[in-house]
Amino acid sequence: MPDTMTMSHAAARVEALIGQLLGGKMGSYIAGEIIPGTGAALTLTNPADGKALLSFADAGASVVEQAMQAARGGQRAWMAQTAAARGRAMNEIARLVRAHAEALAELEMLSAGKPIRDTRGEVAKVAEMFEYYAGWADKLHGEVIPVPSSHLNYTRPEPLGIVVQITPWNAPIFTAGWQIAPAICAGNAVVLKPSELTPLTSLVLGKLCEMAEDVPNGLVSILAGAGPTTGAAAVAHPDTRLVVFVGSAEAGAQIAAAAARNIVPSVLELGGKSANIVFADADIERALIGAQAAIFGGAGQSCVAGSRLLVDRRIHAQFVERLAAAAAKIPFGLPSDPATQIGPINNRRQFEKIGAMVEAATQSGALLATGGGCPNALQSSGGYFYAPTILADVARDALIAREEVFGPVLAVLPFEDEADAVALANDTPYGLAGAVWTQDPGRAHRVAGAVRAGTFWINGYKTINVASPFGGFGRSGFGRSSGREALSAYTQIKSVWVETAANPAAPFGYVG
Structure with missing residues (x-):
């Protein structure tokens, strides 16, 4: 030492x-x-x-x-x-x-x-x-x-x-x-x-x-x-x-x-740019919690993070509003505190990359619904803390919607119908994971079969076990x-x- x-x-x-x-x-x-x-x-x-x-x-x-x-x-x-x-x-x-x-x-x-x-x-x-x-x-x-x-x-x-x-x-x-x-x-x-x-x-x-x-x-x-x-x-x-x-x-x-x-x-x-799809008929409370776990768990530093949230246009505005309010309440702070659910980014290089990608997204027209940057209460710590961040009004071809951020940053995109949701989910070279939230069992299985991903969840997110095969498609x-x-x-x-x-x-x- x-x-x-x-x-x-x-x-x-x-x-x-x-x-x-x-x-x-x-x-x-x-x-x-x-x-x-x-x-x-x-x-x-x-x-x-x-x-x-x-x-x-x-x-x-x-x-x-x-x-x-x-x-x-x-x-x-x-x-x-x-x-x-x-x-x-x-x-x-x-x-x-x-x-x-x-x-x-x-x-x-x-x-x-x-x-x-x-x-x-x-x-x-x-x-x-x-x-x-x-x-x-x-x-x-x-x-x-x-x-x-x-x-x-x-x-x-x-x-x-x-x-x-x-x-x-x-x-x-x-x-x-x-x-x-x-x-x-x-x-x-x-x-x-x-x-x-x-x-x-x-x-x-x-x-x-x-x-x-x-x-x-x-x-x-x-x-x-x-x-x-x-x-x-x-x-x-x-x-x-x-x-x-x-x-x-x-x-x-x-x-x-x-x-x-x-x-x-x-x-x-x-890596991945996994799509988390929420239909209007979903259990909204469960989907709200699931969307937070999908991207903010581990400070978003997860290959399977649900970093693209695709929301039925009929509920899009309300869902984003409720999600932003909930995300702001997640316990955030020192990793030694048992109450902390989101700790720092692992290293300075990644911290700076996250900030640069969020800034580029907002300059390109994305709306910062919550978060962005280090919270005021932690700026004096010297640590690499980045607040849970939600970007709405993200263009489908925006970099933030296509490339992995590897941080607590969620890009929200609306979709029109089931076919549009599947097409949007597959509009990526990655194929590691994905999820769908719906109470229609037929739709759930159709979407699970249509989305190109090595792991797919229905009405849940991020459950893995050593007994189940894990790996990706494509990139x-x-x-x-x-x-x-x-x-x-x-x-x-x-x-x-x-x-x-x-x-x-x-x-x-x-x-x-």
């Missing part, structure tokens, strides 16, 4: 938690040790006050090589165990996560700026992820195929080997668990690089994985480093067999291209990162042919 900085209360608490959870060292977690980086200094900042928490050195290519060497041995040792033993070990990881839940939640709150009420829930979901995939560990099996010959033909699902995973800053521990659990369930080793802005809880999760009995060192490594250096080295490494990326479409395209040059497949979970990426479907991405199928005939035909060759 740097002693040249003025130590804030948050920095002091982070230092104490790192001492408790990581032995007081900062670096990459590899084979049971914290390995210092070799590159430029990176500084973590507290989103709630803009002050430095700690600095560490970018891992770099040499540390990536150490992680890969450890992963090779860890993966071999992991697959030497029975599937049942691997399942028991994964349940033990879940137990360790629960045992350290409060410390993990606090560390996530301090470093990522997420409200403590959210981080506690997300840590609990990480434990559920390992428990869910623990149950799959001894149920991955092939099948016998009735081929039209005298052969016994059967298939074997086999692990890929070493999987590189790159996770974002908006939900660090949640996305780390979301990716690690299915990968090791299928028998792979993981080299995970979290965002350089939020590596701390991922490092702890990596350590907890290998603290579990029968989990070999090297099975889960966590790289503390930047994307263009450490991440690029991991993606390009010759031992990498799959690249999984969660983040922006722009970065995802670059990573997928780099993986392809290495003849390696990728799974991409990218939102490809592949699925949860449910049974995720396991197919982490396995490769081998076809085995056994000749069973007593005197099989010899279509070629002679006996010498």
